[in-house]
Each structure stands twice: as structure tokens, then as C-alpha cells.
Amino acid sequence: MDTRNKTNDIIKVCMLAGKVMLQSGAETYRVEDTMLRIAASFDLESAQSYVTPTGIMFSTNETEITHFVRIVKRSTDLHKVDMVNSISRKITANELTLEAASNELKRIETEVHTYTIAVQIFAAALASGCFTIMFQGTWQDFLPAFVIGGIGFSAMIYFHRIVEIQFFAEFLASLIIGLLAVLSIWLGIGYQLDKIIIGSVMPLVPGLLITNAVRDLMAGHLVSGLSKGAEAFLTAFAIGAGIASVFSFL
Secondary structure: HHHHHHHHHHHHHHHHHHHHHHHOOOOHHHHHHHHHHHHHHOOOOOOEEEEOOEEEEEOOOOOOOOOEEEEEOOOOHHHHHHHHHHHHHHOOOOOOOHHHHHHHHHEEEEOOOOHOOOHHHHHHHHHHHHHHOEEEEEOOHHHHHHHHHHHHHEEEEHHHHHHOOOOHHHHHHHHHHHHHHOOOOOOOOOOHHHHHHHHHHHHHHHHHHHHHHHHHOOOOOHHHHHEEEEEEHHHHHHHHOOOOOOHHHO
16 A cells, blocks of 8 residues: 555544544544544654534645545434544554554444434433432422423424424423423422423433533633534523423413
């Protein structure tokens, strides 16, 4: 393999590793660090990497052509992040060849580790009930929060498939949660409206996004930190607006 082809293969491995990590919810500074470590392990010491939540730019040095890949869809799959980190460590320790690393990354990219929709809804419902208890709700409110949280999470998934804008899906889901919570109080099923609502909206709260935004800001990645913080703010605003809309009609 000539030097030029080998360099191109190294670039492809670095870009694929960064793409998988960023699509799976990794922090931008972690993505950059992983890409640079892989490049350095294959003797590209002067490699440059710049990552934002929606794109990756990579070059072997300051004067070479910059390669770019756009990230359209992002989710949360920390198992994939861990697997790519593991491959990076093996490459750094010279335990993995370039071809083997490329094959492993391609396999990870195509694998699906997410749970089924039914399992996700059940987990969201269970979390809603548990959060209600954690926020000092009564056990009588556990069942209403369990049911409402599951319905709200299902609504978010459904509306997100119809409308690609996440804001509207979260707004409508929180609106349904608020309406069902009020209905449960009127029917005498629930007792503490605030605890039921708080517990039910927790599966919609962007906890990982907020954490990554703070960590990126602390690492000096201001563009990524601010953009993720803005995204988290919009999600929180959508949730709050949905609940506030219900109370405005009471």
C-alpha cells in the first residue's frame, strides 16, 4: 500500500470513529481527542480535528485538504461510544491494525443497540413513577404517574415521526401529560398534581444534553457547548410551555 492510499485509509478510520461517536451522543471534545489519538497512532502527528454537534472537519495537517462530514441525526447510545473508545485504546496500544480497526468501526456503525419502542415506553413509565416518589410524592400517585409518563413518552415518539421538529413533539407530549395529570386529579385517581406532572415529564428532560453542554464549555469548546445548551434550553422551554398551556386554561 502506497503512502497516499494509507493516509486516505487513516483519514477514513478517523472520520468514521468521530461520526459514530458524535451520532451516539459523545461530547465534542471526546470526539476530537479520539480522532487525534487514532491519527497519532498511525504517525499523523500533525492532524487537526474540529467537531461541532452537526459536523466534523479533519485534516492531516495545516496545509492539506480538509475532510468534512455532516451529522444530521443524533441519538443516545453510550455503548457505541464505549466501543469506539475501546478500539481507540487498542489502536494506541498497537493491538489493532488499520484494516481491522476499519472493519470494527463499520460493524459498530451498522449495529443497533437501542431497545424496542415497547421497552423504552415501559422504562419511561417506570421512571416517571419512581421520580414521583423521589420528589416526595405519595404511593397513590405512583400509578397515575406511571401511566401518564408512558403515554407522554409514547406521544413524543409518535409526534416526532410525524413532525421532524423535536420542539413540537416535546411540546405536544408535555401538553398531553398536563391534561392527563389534571384529569387524574378530577377523577380522584391522583392526589398531588405537581408531583405527578414532575415525575411524568422527567423522561423528556434532556439530561445528557445538559451534561454534555456543561462538559464541552468546561473543556473550552464554546461553540459546541453553547449550541448544545441552546438545544437543551429549547427542549426545557417546550416542556414548560406545554405544561403552562394546560394551567392557563384551568
